[in-house]
Amino acid sequence: MSQLETYWVTVPDWITPDLLAGSHSFLDPEEQQTYDRYRVDFKKIEFLTGRVLLKKLLSCKLKLPPEEIRFVRNDYGKLFLKTDHAPQLFFNLTHTDRLVACVFSSRDGVGIDMERIRRAPFEVMNQVFLQSEMDWVQSQPNPEMKERAFFLLWTRKEAVMKAVGLGFSLPPKTFTVPRIWGEVTDHRYKYFTSRLSLPESDALCSVVLAHPKPAESHGVSCSFQRLTVEQLYGLGRG
Numbered sequence: 374m375s376q377l378e379t380y381w382v383t384v385p386d387w388i389t390p391d392l393l394a395g396s397h398s399f400l401d402p403e404e405q406q407t408y409d410r411y412r413v414d415f416k417k418i419e420f421l422t423g424r425v426l427l428k429k430l431l432s433c434k435l436k437l438p439p440e441e442i443r444f445v446r447n448d449y450g451k452l453f454l455k456t457d458h459a460p461q462l463f464f465n466l467t468h469t470d471r472l473v474a475c476v477f478s479s480r481d482g483v484g485i486d487m488e489r490i491r492r493a494p495f496e497v498m499n500q501v502f503l504q505s506e507m508d509w510v511q512s513q514p515n516p517e518m519k520e521r522a523f524f525l526l527w528t529r530k531e532a533v534m535k536a537v538g539l540g541f542s543l544p545p546k547t548f549t550v551p552r553i554w555g556e557v558t559d560h561r562y563k564y565f566t567s568r569l570s571l572p573e574s575d576a577l578c579s580v581v582l583a584h585p586k587p588a589e590s591h592g593v594s595c596s597f598q599r600l601t602v603e604q605l606y607g608l609g610r611g
Contacts, residue, residue, distance in 0.1 A: 377595040379580055380430060381474035381487065382422065382605055383571060390417050396606060399425045399439055419468040425605060427466060427475055434462060434477070451538040465535055474578055482583025484536030486528040490575045493523035501545040502526060509552055526550060528579035529564055536562065536581050565595035
């Protein structure tokens with residue numbers, strides 16, 4: 374697909390692990406062990422929601438029952454479909470602070486990161502940003518724009534590290550990312566960044582797709598679609 378498809382969901386505070394107990398059938402034994410190792414409820418919920426989101430969407434795309442969908446991971450934790458055939462569909466997953474998002478692509482080298490726009494941890498910039506990037510963040514005219522600039526760079530860098538499949542084993546100070554908002558292309562990736570409206574605080578979601586030649590990025594687009602937790606789990610309130 375030349376169209377990248379991104380889906381995201383917020384998990385409200387009223388969601389509890391007990392409320393989602395019926396969805397554990399989506400987890401294979403290894404995933405259930407991972408779920409059980411989490412000691413904080415909202416982390417359990419984020420993990421479960423990520424797997425349910427991926428498997429429900431993949432079930433529709435691959436015409437397979439969700440319980441038949443299995444994942445393998447590389448040495449750095451990136452998930453791939455477990456199949457005896459060459460995969461025809463690639464994806465990436467992110468979850469943080471009760472936000473879960475995934476992206477689908479027909480080509481490998483796709484990555485996603487999503488962060489709430491909140492007080493930015495500017496104190497870590499010298500650990501993850503190049504000097505020119507720090508200067509750009511600090512040059513923004515007001516605190517709100519500085520925070521948005523910080524998270525633009527942060528989400529794009531993390532999406533690149535996930536697209537490569539290395540995570541933080543790829544040091545974030547060894548490369549730079551574009552500072553133009555929206556859709557932009559450099560010599561390695563096509564970037565899509567969208568500001569997503571939330572009731573309590575907005576979020577930034579960045580998707581990147583690797584391409585061997587800049588000309589091949591033409592015609593690639595990215596959609597961002599929100600799903601509610603009620604839709605995902607088939608829940609009703611009241």
